Amino acid sequence: MSFPLFHRPGAIVFLDDEPSYLEMLAMVLPRQWNVRLYLRPQTCINDLQQEPPLWEADAWAQQQMIEQWRAGTPLIPQILRYWSTHGERFGLTRVCVFDYAMPSMDGLQALGELTDWQGGRVLLTGQADEHVAVSAFNRGLIDQFIAKQTPDISQHLITVVQRMLTQPQVRHSQIWRSALTQPQHALLQVPSVGRQLASLTSSHWVEHVVIGQPFGILGVDADGRVSWLQLESAAGLAELAELAESQGMKTSAADDIRAGRTLVDLELQQALGQSTPPRLVPAFSVGHEGTLLAALFPVELAASPPGLTGYSHWLKKRGPRSVQD
Structure with missing residues (x-):
């Protein structure tokens, strides 16, 4: 699957x-x-x-x-x-x-x-x-x-x-496939990558969407807490490091990005229109092939709309289960 x-x-x-x-x-x-x-x-x-x-x-x-x-x-x-x-x-x-x-x-x-x-x-x-x-x-x-x-x-x-x-x-897959490039989609089709991402998403969130610009998975847990799993191909680390240097980050930080030790949330901040200091988070490999890295970033509450209360809250409002005639 x-x-x-x-x-x-x-x-x-x-x-x-x-x-x-x-x-x-x-x-x-x-x-x-x-x-x-x-x-x-x-x-x-x-x-x-x-x-x-x-x-x-x-x-x-x-x-x-x-x-x-x-x-x-x-x-x-x-x-x-x-x-x-x-x-x-x-x-x-x-x-x-x-x-x-x-x-x-x-x-x-x-x-x-x-x-x-x-x-x-x-x-x-x-x-x-x-x-x-x-x-x-x-x-x-x-x-x-x-x-x-x-x-x-x-x-x-x-x-x-x-x-x-x-x-x-099928319908959802067709819609969101169009937000990915062919190389991004190919990375997600690697069996070991798919298995690890399935495990990560099910353990962290009840709902998620994969997008390609920036590349990653936006997810929300049952209580409405949002986080971002940034995905970066090994081939794209140099470009991300250059972006970090262009935004004034230290050379040592850029070197850590190039080496795949950390990822930075600059693209997430740009998408949210934020200007807070960029965050560096330790990266980890996804799958066995070493072609994809990831890092998990919380999305600050200020970026989340106030109506985002979570699935647990929605379910609780439905009341206890009962049999309908």
Whole structure:
């Protein structure tokens, strides 16, 4: 799997006609998940059918950032404003998990109603229905099926859904790929680089965006704290050192940059329109090939819009999980 250029939390929808099963899920699913639980297929279908225009509007907002960047507006302040003003993005559903055996409408029929909805689809089946699920999977109607009699099904379900939540979304990848140069994109496609970046981003942030000018990853954690993982190719260290010297930094500092011992946040400050003293941070290698270096810089609160409160705050406002009729 390639490293996602754009990632954020999203909702997970469960549809089952057994209230006790949904109530069990409400208790055991990870607390950091935005979970919606439905008893009635039609209610669930109606809610999900409202989402495609919202997905389209969200993609348009992202595309507009790219267009404004091409016209000369730095991307980092735009992304910060997007995060602070588009809190509804967390409510868009990434994965739905439907039970197959329901009295009024089976799970495949319900999924068939979601013609324009593009999220991941999981079908829960009984032992007698497994052949139906295999056929649906082979025809591309579902992405995954899970037998309800699977040992420790709750943990298995969590593993499957978590894997689907981390998969890159095609539309987002296409939008943000256009912000990278071909050499930058090629560096991110190196398997060892992708694996290490995936580990770094998942441990630091709930949401991130990769950009190419400057080259790096802007991320925000669950509490709304923003930081910047600056990426620098080994071949670009000399140019960064020259930039540091042109801004009055000492020769010894520039030498450390050339040697790959440190990176400086001059390009981040320029993108944010800041004039504070540049910060030097120890660099580390990303991947096994030695072609990419990184350093992590906090983004000062003054640069973050006041509305950027974080995913945890948004999730808390939703209140406790409950089963919807």
